Amino acid sequence: MKRILIGAGLCLASTPALAQEHEAMEGFRAEALVGYDRIDLSIDEEADADGNTDDIYYGGAIGYDIVTNGFLLGVEGEIGTSGHDAEEPYFDVIDGQEVNGTISLSDGLNWYVGGRIGTVAFDRTLFYAKAGYASTTLDLDLEGTVDGEPGSADIDINFGGIRLGAGVEQSFGRAYGKLEYRYTSYSDGHVDYDGTSVDIGDELDGIDLERHQIVAGVGFRF
Known part of the structure; x- marks a missing residue:
């Protein structure tokens, strides 16, 4: 009987401590992120690229x-x-006009909205999974000449798709650190140029555009 009472007392005594630990993992949070980013592109078998x-x-x-x-x-x-960018020289004859210049492509704004669910284990350690919608914009810049006359064009190529991920987070009071992996598959998109937006979802049917990221983050809860 004494052992049962002692055990019950320990459980009751630990309840406030657990509540405080969980409270430190709740509320609004803000964080900074940095990590590895890999973009994979493959085109259908006919193009073989x-x-x-x-x-x-x-x-x-x-x-x-x-x-x-x-x-x-x-x-x-x-x-x-991210730091993804590329630049290539370009020359072609289009409708009888000589086009000569450079094409540069860089990663623009990326955004994501979603949710996560996790389990609290050990000492303020969280293991979680996440899912949501992610979008990325590729900035395509054309600089050069058309039949000797200078010209340029700025085109935004926007892709969207589902992101899945998993990670671990450790709280240190109101501060915390995290490490997570996320996978994004882009399945829709549109091109914005000169005030006009064109849907390119059908053109993506034969294209697999994916993103793999391993990121670390530090943040604070308010």
Whole structure:
């Protein structure tokens, strides 16, 4: 009987401590992110083309979490960009006109909105999975001449798709650190040029555009 009473007392005594730990993992949060970013592109078998590029991703995120019965539920939003870019010389004859210049392509604004669910284990350690919608913009710049006359064009190519991920987060009071992997598959898109937007979703049927990221983050809860 004494052992049962002692055990019950220890459980009751630990309840406030657990509540305080969970409270430290709840509320609004803001974080900075940096990590590895890989873009994979493959085109259908007829074109038989594929490639990939690796660079650094950086950005920031905000979110809100609650903890109930040992599980964390949260929503979050993120913006960022990366160092992906490329530049190539270009020459062609289009409708009898000589086009000569350079084409540059760079990663523009990336944004994401979604949710996450996780379980709290050990000492303020969270293991979680996440899912949501992600969008990326590629900035295409054309600079050169057309029959000797200078010309330029700025085109935004926007892709959107589903993002899935998983990670681990460790709280240190109101501060925290995290490490996560996320996979994004882009399945829709549109091109913006000179005030006009053109949907290119059908053209993406034979194209697989994917993104793999491993990012670390540090943040603070308010």
